[in-house]
Amino acid sequence: MPVGIIKWTPNSLLETFHWHTSFEIGYCLSGKGWFYFGDKKFSVNPGDVFIVNHMERHIAQSDPENPSQYIFVFFKKELIEIEKELLIPFFYSPRKFINQISSELEAAQEIGRIILAVNEEMEKKRTAYPGMIRSYILQICVLLSRHFKSHISTGEFNQVFALYYKLAPVLTYMHENFREPLELSDVAKKLDLSSSRVRHLFKEIMGEGFKDYLLHLRVNEARRLLLNTNLSIVDICYQSGFQSHNPFYHAFQKIVGMSPGDYRKAAMRINSPFCESD
């Protein structure tokens, strides 16, 4: 089954960014909170819909006073690749794209209803339900592409689309190899492109530089290991792809806002259970 669905209530603290290769649509059922995509931040209200493409780092956070609950539907891009227009909402420049569709908009309400229907199909598992779910996903994607069509010109879409397909192997390679020493020139060699071309490509599509993206991958891995293992901080530093401990402490402090040790202690207090790796 190439479609998955989960109900999830994010923590109010300490959630770690994550990435995945599948596309994802989130629907806020209740509560309040925030949704982060890279440096973008959206306030969440019940009924809001969120679009997550592959490889953009993201995380939701609950308002401690009123925790938010979501349904997330995720699926492989192959499911909708049959029609290029359906990909429009998922191929964008993260820098400019608005990942949220506000609950007041009709598109969000329609999509919300369908997501609830997907949920019901998934629970009841009636005859041939996977077919019904696939058709629902297609409906959602059609609604999304109609919604975003007005925001994204065909020219821009075609451009981003082409660039994304070019960059996809770079991202895959990075996600598989960030634990090793990894340089832009290695990636460029893999793709048989000049370093400067890859650099521009990367910045243009991902909205942040190669180094920053890599650093976030590594710090995120460190956070995951801090939460889920008993490894020493120095071990975690090396396993996350850092070559010595000093840059690790600095990067961690810069991105997370506290030292690795403090992070682990805080996490144990709060007992944060969630951390995903693809």
Added chain:
DNA sequence: CCTCTGTGACCGCAATTTGG
């Protein structure tokens, strides 16, 4: 004493910017 964690100074070079 040693180990682990964390910080500061410094330096070379890769990453990025700039200017053709």
Added chain:
DNA sequence: CCAAATTGCGGTCACAGAGG
């Protein structure tokens, strides 16, 4: 697209404090 200029990352070293 390339080359020169600049920036800032990440690596080394040194050291301090906490705790066993």
